[in-house]
Amino acid sequence: MQRLNVVVVAAVLLASTAPASADPALSLPIACTVGRDCYIQNYVDHDSTAGSQDYHCGPRTYDTHNGTDFRLPDTATQRRGVAVLAVADGVVERTPDSMADISTQTTGRAAVRGKECGNGLVIRHADGWTSQYCHLAHTSLVVKPGQQVKSGDKLGQVGLSGDTEFPHVHVSIRKDGKIVDPFAYPDSASCGPGQSLWQPALQPQLQYRPTEVLNVGFSSQTVTMESIEQGQSNELSKDGPIIAYARTIGLRAGDVQSLKVTLPDGKTLVERTFPPSEGNKAQAFIALGKRNAAVTGRLSATYTITRDGADVLQRSFDADLN
Ligand SMILES: [Zn+2]
Known part of the structure; x- marks a missing residue:
């Protein structure tokens, strides 16, 4: 009798945790490797109040965001063309695609009211x-x-149509018309673990990253958030200044960024620790430079983020100056 009870309990547990056969195993909606040449900028908002929380109870979302944003590193990459891909078998529904690729930083958000999705489409899959x-x-x-x-x-291709300031594809997954988070199904009303709807082979690249580097490089041109977004020129000239930069997603309040540039002989050319971040930042960039450095050879740089006294992210990069 005891043994029978155990079997019954195990069967109930299996029924409640194993994915139902009708749940989809989604493939990536974009032709890139997440965390290497494209990045998740925003997850689904799991907070039903005016606040916002991603499925990890972190800040990588905003209020009422109802999908996942897969972002390209800059608009230069977008102009070269990156494909948007179907996440599962299905039938195409609506397909408006007549809207221009213009950032709402240029047009203002009123210009896209009612057309926030821009050029987009819906695919109907099996089982709602x-x-x-x-x-x-x-x-x-x-x-x-x-x-x-x-x-x-x-x-189609990733663009910049509708309500967007950076090139990305926003993907909303619905079950019977209700938004779900493919990273944590089925509960999208509160944060915490759930079932991943992504194909198991995608789990390594889709693991949650609280903070990640979007762009790093050297340039002799002026570096701004906008110039990085446009595809920063990474040309170094011997006569120009040497500028190193880093742009990051998911900087948190109190995070301390530092950047150090090292000469070929190992000596430090320039180094700076920046003031702690005043708040959570969807994206942030820093740069530092040196005029009249008069150096040749291989320059290397190290970008570090320190959180609560511990290094949580470090990226090294280099460039030749001949
Ligand atoms: Zn979005």
Whole structure:
């Protein structure tokens, strides 16, 4: 009798935790490797109040955000063309794609009211699942309403249409019309662990990263947030200043960034520890430079983020100056 009870309990546990067979195993919605040449900027908001929390109870989202934003490192990469891909088999529904690729930093958000998704589409999958893709490039869609697509099929290209300030594809997953977070299904009303709907092979690149580096480099040109977004020129000239920069996603209040540039002989050319971040920052950038450095050879730099006294992220990069 005791043994029978154990078996029954195990069966109930299995039924409540194992994915139901109808749940999709999603493929990536973008042709890149997450964490290497594209990045998750925002997750689904799991906070039903005016605040916001991602599924990890962290700040990598904003209030009412109802999807996942897969972001390219800059608009230069977007202009070269990066495909948006179907996350599962299905049938294409709507496909408007006549909106221009213009940042709302240029047009203002009123210009895209009611058209926040920009050029986008919806795919209807089996069992009440849908996926929606937003901000695709002007006239880049290669599928039509009614068309059957397979997981991984190209739908169009990442763009800058609708309510967006940076090139990314926003992907909303719905089950029976209700938003779900593919990183933590089914509860999107509170943060905490849930079932991943992504294919198991994607788990390493889709692991949660509280903070990650978006861009680093050297330049002799002026470096600003906007110039990095446009695709910073990484040319160094012997006569120009030597500037090192880093742009980061998910900087947290109190985080301390530092940057150090080292000469070929190992001596420090320039080094700075920046003031602690005053708040959580969706993205942040720092740069430091040296005029009239008059050096040649290999320069190397180290970018470090310190949180609560411990190094939580470090990235080294180098460049030749001949
Ligand atoms: Zn979004």
